[in-house]
Amino acid sequence: MPAVEQELPDHRLGSLASRRSLLAVWQALFFTPGTYEANPQHDAVWNRGAYLVEGLGHCMACHAERNRFGATRSGQNIAGDYVQGWYAPSFFSSREAGLQTWSQEKSAALLQHGKAGDAAVLGPMADIVYDSLQHLSDDDIHAMVSYLRSLPDTDIEPRRRPLRLSQARVDTMLDVGRQVYDRSCKDCHGRQGRGTEAAAALAGNRTVLMADPTNLVNTIRYGGYPPSTEGNPRPFGMPPFNDLSDAEIAAVATYIRQSWGNDAAPVATSHVRQDN
Ligand code: HEC
Numbered sequence: 001m002p003a004v005e006q007e008l009p010d011h012r013l014g015s016l017a018s019r020r021s022l023l024a025v026w027q028a029l030f031f032t033p034g035t036y037e038a039n040p041q042h043d044a045v046w047n048r049g050a051y052l053v054e055g056l057g058h059c060m061a062c063h064a065e066r067n068r069f070g071a072t073r074s075g076q077n078i079a080g081d082y083v084q085g086w087y088a089p090s091f092f093s094s095r096e097a098g099l100q101t102w103s104q105e106k107s108a109a110l111l112q113h114g115k116a117g118d119a120a121v122l123g124p125m126a127d128i129v130y131d132s133l134q135h136l137s138d139d140d141i142h143a144m145v146s147y148l149r150s151l152p153d154t155d156i157e158p159r160r161r162p163l164r165l166s167q168a169r170v171d172t173m174l175d176v177g178r179q180v181y182d183r184s185c186k187d188c189h190g191r192q193g194r195g196t197e198a199a200a201a202l203a204g205n206r207t208v209l210m211a212d213p214t215n216l217v218n219t220i221r222y223g224g225y226p227p228s229t230e231g232n233p234r235p236f237g238m239p240p241f242n243d244l245s246d247a248e249i250a251a252v253a254t255y256i257r258q259s260w261g262n263d264a265a266p267v268a269t270s271h272v273r274q275d276n
């Protein structure tokens with residue numbers, strides 16, 4: 001093909017972001033080159049896991065909170081952060097993405113197969129399992145899990161505080177939510193939220209219960225498939241419910257967060273709208 005003249009469009013970065021020299025300042029502040037140094041208090045498997053999670057696995061690129069200059073925080077007890085419209089939960093709480101209370105086997109199955117019991121990976125995490133984690137050796141998966149399970153299990157402050165709603169408002173939402181659930185969700189997730197052959201239990205499910213309802217709202221609105229992997233080659237999919245209004249999504253989310261023993265804060269309609 002003959003070459004053409006093509007004028008490149010100018011970038012449209014803001015005044016600070018467009019100055020390349022400032023990258024050196026950012027790096028001086030937030031980037032410390034180095035090699036992984038084994039922690040002598042732990043065995044070789046744990047150290048391999050820490051190296052993979054903190055280094056090559058880039059897990060913290062999503063799972064660690066960023067400061068306002070876009071640098072990830074490091075250290076203990078860091079919250080998760082938002083990525084591609086999803087919330088990547090913290091590894092430092094078993095109510096979020098922490099594996100502290102899970103067995104080694106269940107944790108390894110989730111990372112390798114994308115599904116373990118009632119937990120499934122969805123959204124950007126499905127890509128991580130599909131493209132990357134399912135191809136790791138069993139030894140490397142076990143090393144990562146050993147490291148993740150050893151992290152402290154703490155209470156993480158939610159990044160967004162739940163809005164306060166009056167009890168009367170919540171009661172109305174529960175009514176609407178029950179109707180939506182019976183019409184649209186019950187056949188797969190079960191009358192009592194205990195799951196069926198086709199879909200996971202929602203009672204006790206941490207995507208449902210997590211303080212930050214971002215992923216719950218996304219799952220209801222967009223549906224989705226866990227990744228197809230060797231251990232789960234034909235995953236069942238959750239259909240999208242984008243024909244539900246924001247108020248109906250908030251209502252059914254609130255209903256499943258407060259039924260069958262679940263006890264999480266209601267989801268306000270404004271929170272659903274914010275996630276559009
Ligand atoms: C592109 C961003 C991204 C990267 C990189 C990433 N994750 Fe995630 N992860 C997410 C999101 C978003 C969720 C929440 C959705 C879900 O539960 O599947 C999640 C959820 C999880 C969960 C909880 C799953 C559940 O069902 O409870 C674990 C465990 C996890 N990630 C481990 C890892 C590990 C280990 C790595 C590094 C190999 C990693 N993640 C890298 C975005 C990411």
Ligand code: HEC
Pocket residue numbers: 115118119120121122180181184185186187188189198199200201202205206207208216219220224226235236237238239241252253256
């Ligand atoms: C056709 C069957 C089907 C219907 C109908 C359905 N779901 Fe699902 N749902 C699934 C499947 C399959 C998954 C993926 C996880 C799995 O493999 O069990 C899922 C996942 C979820 C998750 C995430 C669970 C997790 O562990 O990450 C939530 C929350 C959820 N559904 C809520 C709902 C709600 C609320 C409705 C009704 C508005 C609904 N679902 C309707 C099949 C269904």
